[in-house]
Amino acid sequence: MGSVLKKDKNIGIVETKYFTFAVPPDELVLESGEKLGPITLAYETYGNLNEDRSNAILIFHALSGDAHAAGYHEGDDRPGWWDDMIGPGKAFDTDKYFVICSNVIGGCKGSTGPANENPRTGRPYGLDFPIITVKDMVNAQARLVDYLGIDRLLCVAGGSMGGMQALQWAVSYPGRVRSAIPIATTARHSPQQIAFNEVGRQAIMADPNWNGGAYYDGKPPTRGLAVARMVGHITYMSDESMADKFGRRFKDHGKGAKFEPDFEVEGYLQYRGDNFVKRFDANSYLYITKALDYFDLGNGRGLGNVLKGVRAKFLVVAFKSDWLYPAYQSREIVRACKLAGVDATYCELNSNYGHDAFLLETGEQEYLVKHFIANVGEGNGNGRA
Amino acid sequence: MNNGKPGDGRLDHGIITGWVSEGASVLELGCGGGELLQMLSRQKRAGVSGIEIDENYIFSCVARGLSVAHQDIDEGLSEYADSAFDFVIINQCLQELRKPHIALSEAVRVGHKVIVGFPNFAHYSARVQLALQGRAPVTSALPYQWYDTPNLHFLSIRDFVLYCRKNRLSIERRAFLDKRGLVRCWPNLLAGSALFQISRDGPALIE
Numbered sequence: 001m002g003s004v005l006k007k008d009k010n011i012g013i014v015e016t017k018y019f020t021f022a023v024p025p026d027e028l029v030l031e032s033g034e035k036l037g038p039i040t041l042a043y044e045t046y047g048n049l050n051e052d053r054s055n056a057i058l059i060f061h062a063l064s065g066d067a068h069a070a071g072y073h074e075g076d077d078r079p080g081w082w083d084d085m086i087g088p089g090k091a092f093d094t095d096k097y098f099v100i101c102s103n104v105i106g107g108c109k110g111s112t113g114p115a116n117e118n119p120r121t122g123r124p125y126g127l128d129f130p131i132i133t134v135k136d137m138v139n140a141q142a143r144l145v146d147y148l149g150i151d152r153l154l155c156v157a158g159g160s161m162g163g164m165q166a167l168q169w170a171v172s173y174p175g176r177v178r179s180a181i182p183i184a185t186t187a188r189h190s191p192q193q194i195a196f197n198e199v200g201r202q203a204i205m206a207d208p209n210w211n212g213g214a215y216y217d218g219k220p221p222t223r224g225l226a227v228a229r230m231v232g233h234i235t236y237m238s239d240e241s242m243a244d245k246f247g248r249r250f251k252d253h254g255k256g257a258k259f260e261p262d263f264e265v266e267g268y269l270q271y272r273g274d275n276f277v278k279r280f281d282a283n284s285y286l287y288i289t290k291a292l293d294y295f296d297l298g299n300g301r302g303l304g305n306v307l308k309g310v311r312a313k314f315l316v317v318a319f320k321s322d323w324l325y326p327a328y329q330s331r332e333i334v335r336a337c338k339l340a341g342v343d344a345t346y347c348e349l350n351s352n353y354g355h356d357a358f359l360l361e362t363g364e365q366e367y368l369v370k371h372f373i374a375n376v377g378e379g380n381g382n383g384r385a
Numbered sequence: 386m387n388n389g390k391p392g393d394g395r396l397d398h399g400i401i402t403g404w405v406s407e408g409a410s411v412l413e414l415g416c417g418g419g420e421l422l423q424m425l426s427r428q429k430r431a432g433v434s435g436i437e438i439d440e441n442y443i444f445s446c447v448a449r450g451l452s453v454a455h456q457d458i459d460e461g462l463s464e465y466a467d468s469a470f471d472f473v474i475i476n477q478c479l480q481e482l483r484k485p486h487i488a489l490s491e492a493v494r495v496g497h498k499v500i501v502g503f504p505n506f507a508h509y510s511a512r513v514q515l516a517l518q519g520r521a522p523v524t525s526a527l528p529y530q531w532y533d534t535p536n537l538h539f540l541s542i543r544d545f546v547l548y549c550r551k552n553r554l555s556i557e558r559r560a561f562l563d564k565r566g567l568v569r570c571w572p573n574l575l576a577g578s579a580l581f582q583i584s585r586d587g588p589a590l591i592e
Binding site for chain 1: 434440443444446447448450451452453454455456463464465466
């Protein structure tokens with residue numbers, strides 16, 4: 001994810017913690033009506049909760065992310081995925097705020113997902129894992145926030161799928177969210193976004209090792225998952241950032257067999273794909289991409305109507321070169337906020353990085369986030385509009 | 386977008402602040418760095434928000450704690466309901482818009498009252514430069530050369546009054562300014578810029 005090593009100003013060593021709830025018979029009822037339990041959430045926290053418990057910020061990760069958003073795990077030389085944004089003096093300033101990030105349900109980074117044991121069978125869930133939605137992810141997080149003793153969150157924030165969770169939080173728990181920062185995201189997955197996800201899913205399911213999702217005893221569908229990740233990576237970059245990064249350059253040792261990767265961009269995608277399979281579960285990829293595709297905050301009622309009653313103030317950020325979550329989708333969110341009378345600020349940032357910009361383009365994003373949260377903290381209630 | 390500097394210490398801001406009622410809801414189109422909105426928020430406890438196209442101004446608005454949308458006024462204000470605001474302000478950016486007529490129509494739709502401020506193209510110094518020197522005017526209210534001006538439309542005070550009459554907009558308040566302060570006579574000749582408060586249905590004040 002391209003985070004630059006900035007060891008000078010970071011939180012230092014952090015640890016992932018675990019919270020288990022929804023133990024039968026008190027399972028979590030999912031949006032589908034199915035029940036899931038027990039559920040474990042992997043989470044990390046940075047900074048300290050203040051006395052009146054009013055400085056908590058909940059951060060959400062994107063499709064392939066995890067609870068490790070900042071700092072370093074013991075022995076690692078790469079920091080968490082949003083370390084540029086979270087830390088002392090940074091946008092989410094851990095000197096002032098208590099920052100929480102958890103792995104989503106359905107994930108494979110410590111939270112309950114299809115690779116975990118199904119208590120009913122004693123074997124991994126596989127496809128017996130119920131379909132989950134962004135709303136289910138958020139409902140599970142609300143239990144974690146309860147457990148941490150926090151009633152109201154100062155801010156909820158994330159990019160891409162993280163932005164969807166921020167939107168869902170503001171709608172599902174209007175009394176518990178003072179501000180929301182959805183970045184490079186949408187209130188509704190578009191046919192194009194669904195289409196790219198479907199190509200990824202088909203690649204996984206076409207891998208003979210996938211075996212209907214029951215591969216935990218044998219070889220996992222690594223080729224399929226790698227291809228899914230390659231497609232994903234193409235959509236995260238822009239034409240311009242690819243041209244800058246690879247051009248039409250050939251790899252140094254580009255003299256292999258026919259159709260071995262000889263362009264740099266081919267080598268890069270294969271490298272990314274091959275790396276991804278070491279750290280991600282193919283079934284989780286299926287479940288989480290499906291949750292994204294089902295995401296439609298307006299859900300037939302109209303986004304403006306759904307946002308009525310939302311009390312959080314919004315900072316919506318989009319990137320000009322992001323063609324996977326194009327700026328018009330963020331403008332739709334802002335438009336609906338205005339119609340609903342929700343206080344919203346919108347900024348469309350210049351960047352060549354495409355969708356990945358929310359992870360890489362931290363300078364201006366950091367400035368916006370830092371000042372926006374500072375004003376929420378002071379309770380500067382500007383604007384009825 | 387605030388390119389005009391009529392007088393200084395922003396006399397126009399002072400006048401607008403005087404016109405906006407206590408606790409009003411205000412939308413400013415082309416709000417720049419948010420100086421006026423902050424003034425309205427502090428002095429009139431107004432509920433303020435802005436629209437601005439320049440990214441750098443967005444940063445300064447956010448730093449002031451203002452709600453601002455990064456968007457192009459020329460694309461309309463369809464996200465706002467009719468009469469959503471007590472006041473809509475278009476100060477010193479009307480002449481920079483591609484479609485000022487659409488912006489004004491939208492402004493009077495979403496605002497009960499609209500405050501418009503613009504540089505007066507018929508100021509005597511502009512007339513002298515054009516008539517006697519044969520040059521495109523450069524004045525303190527219109528400080529740009531023809532090749533670098535952000536201004537796309539040039540209008541006079543008289544033009545604006547005729548526009549309001551033609552479009553059945555009532556002029557409720559007006560103020561004329563030059564470098565030294567208020568201009569009380571011959572405004573179309575002597576004022577560098579003008580402020581008008583208009584509405585669709587208010588009582589007609591002049592002409």
